[in-house]
Amino acid sequence: MKRIQLGPFNRVEGDLEVSLDVEDGAVLAARVNSPLFRGFEQVLVGRVAEDALAIVPRICGICSVAQSAAAASALADLAGIEPPPNGVLARHLIQATENLADHLTHFYLFFMPDFARSAYADRSWHAAVSARFMAVKGAAPGPVLQARARFFNLTGFLAGRWPHTLALQAGGSTKAMTAAERIRVLALLREFRAFLEGVLLGDSLEAFAELAGWDALLHWADGREADFPLFLRAAGDLGLEGVGRASDRFLSYGAYGIFSAGVWQPGMAVESLDPGRISEDTRHAWLADGPALSPAAGETVVNAEKAGAYTWCKAPRYAGQVIETGALARQLVTGNRLVGDLVAQFGGSVTGRVVARMVELATIVPAMERWVKAIVPGEAFCNPVELPESGQGVGLVEAARGSLGHWLSVKRGRIERYQIIAPTTWNFSPRDGDGTPGPLEQALVGLPAGEGALPTVQHVVRSFDPCMVCTVH
Amino acid sequence: MKVLWLQSGGCGGCTQSMLCAEPRPLFDELRDAGIEFLWHPALSLESGDEALQVLEDCAEGRRPFDVLCVEGAMLRGPNGSGKFHLMAGNGRPLTEWVERLARHARWVFAIGSCTAYGGLSATTPGNPLEACGLQYDSDSSGGLLGAGFVSTGGLPVVNIAGCPTHPGWVVDTLEKLALEGLNVSDLDEFGRPLLYAEQLVHHGCARNEYYEFKASAEKHSDLGCLMENLGCKGTQAHADCNLRPWNGSGSCLKGGFACIACTEPGFESPGHAFQETPKLAGIPIGLPTDMPKAWFVALAALSKSATPKRVRDNAVVDHTVIRPAVKKAGK
Numbered sequence: 025m026k027r028i029q030l031g032p033f034n035r036v037e038g039d040l041e042v043s044l045d046v047e048d049g050a051v052l053a054a055r056v057n058s059p060l061f062r063g064f065e066q067v068l069v070g071r072v073a074e075d076a077l078a079i080v081p082r083i084c085g086i087c088s089v090a091q092s093a094a095a096a097s098a099l100a101d102l103a104g105i106e107p108p109p110n111g112v113l114a115r116h117l118i119q120a121t122e123n124l125a126d127h128l129t130h131f132y133l134f135f136m137p138d139f140a141r142s143a144y145a146d147r148s149w150h151a152a153v154s155a156r157f158m159a160v161k162g163a164a165p166g167p168v169l170q171a172r173a174r175f176f177n178l179t180g181f182l183a184g185r186w187p188h189t190l191a192l193q194a195g196g197s198t199k200a201m202t203a204a205e206r207i208r209v210l211a212l213l214r215e216f217r218a219f220l221e222g223v224l225l226g227d228s229l230e231a232f233a234e235l236a237g238w239d240a241l242l243h244w245a246d247g248r249e250a251d252f253p254l255f256l257r258a259a260g261d262l263g264l265e266g267v268g269r270a271s272d273r274f275l276s277y278g279a280y281g282i283f284s285a286g287v288w289q290p291g292m293a294v295e296s297l298d299p300g301r302i303s304e305d306t307r308h309a310w311l312a313d314g315p316a317l318s319p320a321a322g323e324t325v326v327n328a329e330k331a332g333a334y335t336w337c338k339a340p341r342y343a344g345q346v347i348e349t350g351a352l353a354r355q356l357v358t359g360n361r362l363v364g365d366l367v368a369q370f371g372g373s374v375t376g377r378v379v380a381r382m383v384e385l386a387t388i389v390p391a392m393e394r395w396v397k398a399i400v401p402g403e404a405f406c407n408p409v410e411l412p413e414s415g416q417g418v419g420l421v422e423a424a425r426g427s428l429g430h431w432l433s434v435k436r437g438r439i440e441r442y443q444i445i446a447p448t449t450w451n452f453s454p455r456d457g458d459g460t461p462g463p464l465e466q467a468l469v470g471l472p473a474g475e476g477a478l479p480t481v482q483h484v485v486r487s488f489d490p491c492m493v494c495t496v497h
Numbered sequence: 498m499k500v501l502w503l504q505s506g507g508c509g510g511c512t513q514s515m516l517c518a519e520p521r522p523l524f525d526e527l528r529d530a531g532i533e534f535l536w537h538p539a540l541s542l543e544s545g546d547e548a549l550q551v552l553e554d555c556a557e558g559r560r561p562f563d564v565l566c567v568e569g570a571m572l573r574g575p576n577g578s579g580k581f582h583l584m585a586g587n588g589r590p591l592t593e594w595v596e597r598l599a600r601h602a603r604w605v606f607a608i609g610s611c612t613a614y615g616g617l618s619a620t621t622p623g624n625p626l627e628a629c630g631l632q633y634d635s636d637s638s639g640g641l642l643g644a645g646f647v648s649t650g651g652l653p654v655v656n657i658a659g660c661p662t663h664p665g666w667v668v669d670t671l672e673k674l675a676l677e678g679l680n681v682s683d684l685d686e687f688g689r690p691l692l693y694a695e696q697l698v699h700h701g702c703a704r705n706e707y708y709e710f711k712a713s714a715e716k717h718s719d720l721g722c723l724m725e726n727l728g729c730k731g732t733q734a735h736a737d738c739n740l741r742p743w744n745g746s747g748s749c750l751k752g753g754f755a756c757i758a759c760t761e762p763g764f765e766s767p768g769h770a771f772q773e774t775p776k777l778a779g780i781p782i783g784l785p786t787d788m789p790k791a792w793f794v795a796l797a798a799l800s801k802s803a804t805p806k807r808v809r810d811n812a813v814v815d816h817t818v819i820r821p822a823v824k825k826a827g828k
Contacts, residue, residue: 030545031586034538037509041585061572061581062506066621078757078771082617082660085510129516137542159542160524160534169522176517177745184752185743186517187510188661188759190772191752198717198753200815326625328575402816406718482544493508 025052028474031059033485035134035159037086038492040452042464042485043334046474051481054461054468056452058337061310064497065324068442073099073411073434074194076442080430081188083444084494086129088187089122089179090423091494094430094444097419099194102434103411108404111196113395114182116280117209118192119421120388120395121178124216126424127351127381128175128224130489132157132168132251135378138482139258149258156251164223164251171219178212181205196406203401210396217389226250229386236361238265238369241379252382256375265366265375267471268484270463271346272371274353275450277429279422282391283358287342290371294357299418302429304445305339308332308454316341316457319431320416322443336496339453339462340445348372348463349426349450350488351380372467374487381489413437423447425489446494464488498675499562501555501598502537502608505582505591506618506628507569510661511609512539517744518664530672535562545586556597564671565602565648567595567631570611570618571641574627581626592641595631599642603650604674606657607631608667613656613688614762615640632656632688636762652679656688660759665741666693687762689735697786698731698756701739702748710804711797712812717772721812723755725781728772732785734758 031041041057064083068076076095081088093115100106107115140154140162156164179186182199191198201209217229225232226248235241242260245253259265277297278285286294303316310333312325319340327333341347352372355363360383366376411434419430426447433441453462461469464485471480504512516523527533536543536551543551554560571592572581579590599605607613607630614635618628630640632654638644640654647653657666670690673679685694702708707722714721723729731739734756738748749756757771758764769775775782784793807819 029586031584032538032545032548033585034541034544034548037539039504039538039582039585057585059583059585060506061626062618063621063626064617066625067617070622072770075771079617079765082508082510085508085513085661088508088510129513133516133540141542160540166522166525169516169518169524173517173519173522174745180742180744180747180751182752184747184749184754187508187513189752190749190754190757193717195717199751200718200753202816326575328578328580404718405815406716408716 036490051473054465057335058496061336083497087423092192093421094419096192098417098430098432102417107196110405114197118183123424135486175216195409200405233386237365259375268374268467269371270348270467275347275349276354276357277420277427286357288356301343305456307457319443335454339456352377355380377487444497448490448495451488499535500564501535501562502566505569506572507611514661515664558601566606568608570628606655610658610660613658617765658760693737694735696737698734698738711801712808718815729755730758731756736760
């Protein structure tokens with residue numbers, strides 16, 4: 025048995041190290057290390073409650089708005105209020121812009137360049153894939169950056185800027201969209217739709233969203249000239265629909281009023297979400313030991329010299345079970361048929377995770393168009409908020425890469441406790457107190473590794489679209 | 498010009514922001530300006546050992562490069578060990594890598610306020626992370642590399658401060674350097690490039706009419722000036738955010754929320770709630786840069802007494818309720 029350390033594991037958000045025990049060219053066991061500690065939960069303690077809105081976006085440069093939304097929801101929960109309809113729509117739009125831009129960034133800049141590696145030089149698709157997706161220098165990154173930057177112009181209108189906006193408040197949004205801006209935002213959405221349909225999918229969003237199964241997807245992709253079908257060609261050749269299975273239990277907090285919340289397990293009806301069943305374990309993190317705690321009572325106390333620890337990431341569990349979260353989980357829980365069929369046939373996989381992101385691009389952009397039309401200029405975007413001096417609040421939202429929760433407790437107007445469970449904390453969690461490995465640790469077992477192995481490990485790790493800076497908040 | 502990029506105690510948001518560069522796609526623009534990434538953690542193909550080889554060659558002086566860009570605070574803790582961020586796959590503190598690489602870089606850029614001054618990571622009570630900037634510890638010079646540090650190109654650390662940085666601040670500074678070099682005279686007292694830091698956020702603010710008449714917003718989403726009640730520091734913060742729009746047409750003020758002066762050292766701990774203006778006897782404590790307090794008070798009283806009804810009424814609602822009057826010909 026040989027142990028190899030993979031790092032810096034780049035083209036993820038933040039720093040990542042993966043340690044593999046390898047025997048006979050295959051992974052026996054994997055350990056995932058988040059090698060950076062940030063300490064935001066401590067930064068927040070003692071601050072005025074509303075200060076969370078200025079601080080938490082800065083946990084993450086790629087899911088900054090999701091962090092804002094979770095804090096705004098937690099404060100709204102604390103105050104027992106809701107934003108007005110325009111405020112809800114504005115928040116959906118800002119959050120969806122970030123989520124969809126993240127899906128695009130992930131596919132083109134983080135995930136696909138690995139298929140351009142020389143290890144695949146003998147494959148029939150390699151020349152086409154390298155020409156499109158080679159890191160920085162391929163033909164795709166330029167137009168993708170342009171489409172992404174233009175799409176983010178939505179946040180120029182709705183949130184002042186991205187990342188790190190203060191527009192999202194407990195009572196709604198600080199920015200009331202004008203009638204003129206509404207027209208220009210619709211034009212930006214048309215521009216983004218044209219990119220997705222012309223370059224990424226090679227079909228209308230609606231036609232793609234109608235696909236209801238794996239066979240239908242393969243038939244649809246056959247001979248189609250666009251970037252996602254090109255991925256399917258490479259992934260099909262490599263059999264990635266059967267690679268990268270984790271625990272096959274999936275969690276979603278629900279999003280936008282169109283994706284439902286719940287827990288999905290094979291062969292069972294979707295279980296309704298009970299946040300009281302979430303706990304975090306610190307056994308293998310460089311944090312003080314103790315029983316697994318609900319985040320509402322959680323602690324983050326550094327113990328950098330702890331024996332047996334190998335990461336700064338806690339191990340969140342749902343009802344004691346290992347859980348995967350992300351676009352795949354969201355679409356499974358909400359009953360998307362294409363994603364459901366893929367998981368029914370193969371379990372969670374590299375291909376399944378990528379397909380689920382495409383499903384979201386195809387279904388959320390039309391929803392965004394509807395939200396903009398539903399906004400009524402002149403009506404309120406923000407309700408007044410009176411925060412209680414003491415109390416608790418929970419904010420559960422979906423970031424691009426999965427379920428994000430903020431648990432807040434306030435005493436005499438100041439934050440007494442602030443605990444965060446980010447999507448990648450779930451997906452890249454270490455072993456828990458029972459020694460059960462986290463989702464990625466499970467997904468890597470059995471994969472080819474070591475000298476001369478194909479870069480399969482790279483695909484599996486990046487298929488989760490990890491955000492390490494959130495993980496270690 | 499070869500750029501080597503490292504990330505440490507930060508959120509990666511300055512890179513994400515930079516990818517929003519407009520009007521041309523970032524990669525095309527940099528390439529045609531003669532600028533290339535030798536390695537960038539979020540963008541380059543090389544991973545693991547391949548990446549470490551690039552970094553090691555640069556740190557040993559075997560592979561020449563021009564600019565070291567660092568994004569994120571330097572985490573020296575716990576107890577000076579640097580263990581809060583060890584380089585993945587290598588196990589050495591990021592702080593050590595930065596010190597080694599900075600010796601061989603012709604220029605060192607701190608990307609973002611975390612890297613320049615320590616930022617939010619440095620604000621935990623007692624600073625257990627032992628976080629600091631490259632050449633500053635909040636507003637005191639020092640930091641990881643020390644007050645006297647000068648890169649081989651003859652400059653102290655260039656602090657492209659901001660949380661996050663505007664894509665243009667980073668791209669323009671790189672392009673200025675590639676075109677004709679950078680001098681100390683191109684930087685302000687905190688090492689910030691004057692190409693964006695000789696302005697104030699206040700300059701070009703779309704709410705200026707409300708400011709002139711001290712017609713102030715009272716609650717979130719109001720159209721009025723955010724200085725008197727909602728914590729805005731645009732009249733003190735050095736940056737061109739309202740002259741150089743964000744994401745096409747935006748700025749914090751256009752988004753309806755206060756400038757929290759994220760380009761200034763110490764912005765993260767203002768000593769008051771971010772979205773409230775601290776006042777003494779009803780007068781905001783943080784007055785505009787270069788303006789004697791007595792003048793401000795006198796002017797404010799005068800302008801308040803002269804505020805048109807349109808401006809006064811529109812200031813406290815979220816959409817225009819009184820439009821500017823239309824003059825008819827001959828009247």
